[in-house]
Amino acid sequence: MRGMLRTVNRVLLGVVGLVLLVLGGAVLAVGLGVEAPSWWIHTGRDDVLLAGAERTRWRDAGWWWPAVLGGLAVLFLLALWWLVAAVRRHRLAEVLVDTGDGEGALLRGRALEDVLGAEATTLDGVARAHVRLRGRRTAPEARARLLLEPDVDPGEALHHLTTRALTHARNSAGLASLPAKVRLKGVRHRAERVS
Incomplete structure (x- = not known):
């Protein structure tokens, strides 16, 4: 999309x-x-x-100039919104991988996000994981949201995420560090009625 x-x-x-x-x-x-x-x-x-006749044609109509100025203001605000949306980046497009030859290689940010999310989902008790990369391509930062099963210790899930998924991503991309902000949320289960 x-x-x-x-x-x-x-x-x-x-x-x-x-x-x-x-x-x-x-x-x-x-x-x-x-x-x-x-x-x-x-x-x-x-x-x-605009000739003089064209400029003064609607002078007596009180709605004309407010309508023109209002339309131009709306066009200006839409163009400004479009510019801000085009310039603003929500995620990191690529990560510079240190290949050891002094040149490096580029890794697609989405590929690293997908791998991090997939590996985080395989951790015990993690129902779903969503990862985004931000920052610069030489110093990326991960933002992760984990949806945890009700019986999981959040500290253990966080420890597994940092020692497994984030460490694997950092080592495979040749990064000195990969700081992360993690949000944990528990799955809500409805209790069954016992009659």
């Missing part, structure tokens, strides 16, 4: 960028003296974007 959203985001950004580039280039070309086609919004070099 996220891959599809990323593709849609890139295509939408490309289309918007291409439209703005074509429109801006056409306005610049007409401004520099290139003859405009008959259907174009500008007729010549001295033409303005």
Whole structure:
């Protein structure tokens, strides 16, 4: 799903960028003296974007300028939200693995997350595990959520996670350290009625 959203985001950004580039280039070309086609919004070099009659056409309508300014404000806020969503990263895309040759290799962050989560799920008493990597690719940090069975000691589950799954991930990726924040939650079971 996220891959599809990323593709849609890139295509939408490309289309918007291409439209703005074509429109801006056409306005610049007409401004520099290139003859405009008959259907174009500008007729010549001295033409303005909005003529006096077009600017004052709705002056008497009290709703016009608030509606225009409100629409522009909504467009601006949507564009700002889109920019923040595109720039903000929720997870680490790749981890730099020390291969010993001085160059290193890149390991996909999701692959390491999946392996960590799968290994954490195999621990005794862990019903489900979800792991995310954050930080920098040279110094990743793990955030794990473990759903524990009711009869499991949380301290023991945490100890097994740090000594097994996190240690294996750190050693296999050649990391000096792999700090982790772990949230533990217990599974709720309904008690059966005895009659």
